[in-house]
Amino acid sequence: MIILLGIFFLGLLHTLHTSFFVCDDAFISFRYAQNLAEHGQLTYNPGEAVEGFSNFSWTLLLSLMALLQINLSISALILSAVASLITLGTTYLITRDLLRNGTLTPYPVSGTRFTDFIAFSAPIFLILWAPYTTWTAGGLETMCFTALFALSLRATLNKTPVAAGLLWGLTAITRPEGALFVLIAMGWLGADILRSCWKNKTIKTLLPFTDGVAxxxxxxxxxxxxxWYYYGELLPNTYYAKVWGIPSSFLRLHGLSYIHGFIKTYSLVYFVPILTGLAIILPRLKWELSLLLTLTITWFVYILSTGGDFMAMLRFFVPVLPLLALLLACSAGGFFLMVARRTKNLRIPGLVALLLCLSSGGLLLYRSLVFERASIRYEKRQLGMESVRGMVHYVSDRIKVGRELRRIFPSSITHMSMAVGGAGAISYESRIGRAIDTFGLMDKTIARKKVRPGKFYKPGHLKQASWASLRAQKPHILCSPGIATIGFSPPGARHRKRVLAFFNEYDYFCLRLPLSSDDRGRSRTHYCCIRRKTMATPVGALK
Structure with a gap:
């Protein structure tokens, strides 16, 4: 336990040093949770039932925090840290059990300490993956989903069907893709139980499985x-906004690019020789390894089919990292077994396993540091993803803008409407009455648009509201892409003319704030949007 806590705090310290932030998308769930706590409506805008989130149980958990009047940003970070600790502990326990079952039959006593030591390499590998430590923060459901995934996997491997059914159910309602792994894992468990029933000529073991399925x-x-009752849909609106109506060939192309980026970043080809150790323990763990490898491959296929993600540090791979970590550790255990068969001195196979763990961990650490260094230093996109620095600056600027809007419209903000692209921190912090997300997360019409993608690709951002549709809705403020500007001065005359020629009932106003710095160290000072001409220029804003 002490070793696991040490591993956890080591990873947490790294997170605090490099990527301790709450990303903009987290504020979407915050707004849903806040509205549920304050108004009893699981909606983004009161009275508009659209499911613009895909983390149901996480949002309910946050709404409980809101009901208790606990700051949601702090709550999300603490919950994610707890989930990270649970994931590390569960990964260790799964690896320990697999190594004991797969390698200790010939060495029931003296070999225990060696394989248990090897099992600790799995959580160490886990914190050496930069995506894992980065998304221990972030404020999203990523780490909660990963923890539930790991707990569900352990219940399945331990063949406790009631716990497995309950945990896989929680996993599926935390992220929609959890349903894919529910079918595989519960199917695997059901097949194993049926095999046991057939072998023992009894159906007693089948009854707990039916309870788990229930x-x-x-x-x-x-x-x-x-x-269906509340939103009138069987799938969340996020599915239609991010996947539906986009050519599958286009999604697969970018999903392949995302996977290639992961493989290249971590030089995964060098791990292939180490993973051959799985073949050594395969005869003893054939049933268990078949599940682990099937789940791993399925996750890669899922990423391929959905086109990957735009957020920093390969976020979509975080839930599968415990699987990769424990497979590496089990491979080291396989080589331990191979050498132990040839010598009575268990220190020699222990040394071999240690060298394999050190070489694997060293490579992971080196590749993570190289990858992470660029992401935390520069705003420039990496492998088609945002950088950590870019995401931190983006959300910090929008938090300041949202709070400033609430300050300059103190009495009327809750009765106003605003169009914004990236309906996270600005909408949440401003407490705007109605927010129009131009990417369609909360708009069924935009979400169901069919698009013909060009060269531009940013997952979840291919569909956008047209200027005509925005003008027809007559929002009080427009801070949407192509209209809003952020920089060192107000927008230029050419940009103003182009925008205001279409939105002739609007005019620009700028908020002067201490915003983020670019990669050259220059501080941005102006965030400019347009507002209806009938509105007076707010106090503190520049025309």
Whole structure:
């Protein structure tokens, strides 16, 4: 336990030093949670039932924090840190059990300490992956989903069907893609139980499995029924905004690029010889390894089919990292077994396993530091993703803008409407009455647009509201892409003329604030949007 806590705090210190922030998308869930706590409505805008989030249980958990009047940013960070600790501990326990089952049959006593030591390499590998430590923060459901995924996997491998059904159900209602792994894992467990029933000529072991399936159906079925009753849909609106209507060939192309970026960043080809150690323990763990490898491959196929992600540090790979970490550790255990068969001195196979763990960990650490260094230093995009620095600056600027809007419109902000691209921190911090997300997360019409992508690709941002549709909705303020500007001065005359020629009932206003610095160290000072001409220039804003 002490070793695990040490590993956790080591990873947490690294997170605090490099990427301790709450990303802009987290504020979408915050707004849903706040509205549920304050108005009893699981909506982004009161009275508009659109499911513009895809983390149901996480949002409910945040709404409980809001009901208790606990700051949601702090709550999300603490919950993510706790989930990270649970993931590390569960990864260790899974690896320990697999190594004991796969390598200790010939060495029931003296070999225990060696394989348990090897098992600790799995959580160490985990914190050496930069995506894992980065997304221990972020404020999203990523780490909660990863923890539930790991807990569900352990319950499945331990063949405890009631716990497995309950945990896989929670996993599925935390992220929609969890349903893919529910089918695989519960199918695997069901097949194993049926095999046991056939072998022992009894159905006693089948009864707990039916209870587990009942829990699973109850949780997932309840979500679908609620979604249909409350939102009138079987799938969240985020699916339509991010996947539906986009050519599958285009998504696969960019999903392949995302996977290639992961493989190249971490030089994964060098791990192939180490992973051959799995073949050594395969005869003893054939059933277990088949599940682990199937889940891993399925995750890669899922990323391929959805086109990857735009957020920093390969976020979509975080849930599968515990699997990769424990497979590496099990491979080291395989080589331990191979050498132990040839010598009575267990220190020699222990040394071999240690060298394999050190070489694997060293490579992970080196590649993570190189990858992370560029991401935290520069705003420039990496491998088609945002950098950590870019995301930190983006959300910090929008928090300041949202708070400034609330300050200069103190009495009327809750009765106003605003169009914004990236409906996170600005909408949440400003407390705007109605926010129009131009990317369609909260708009069924935009989300169902069919698009013909060009060279531009940013997952979740291919669909945008047209200027004509925005003008027709007559928002009080427009801070949407192509209209809003951020920089060192107000927008130039050419940009103003182009925008105001279309929005002739609007005029520009600028907020002068201490905003983020660019890569050359120059501080941005102006965030400019347009507002209706009938509105007076707010106090503290520049025309």
């Amino acid at each position: 829990f699973l159906v109850l949780l997932t079925g309840s979500l679908f029924l609620f979604r």
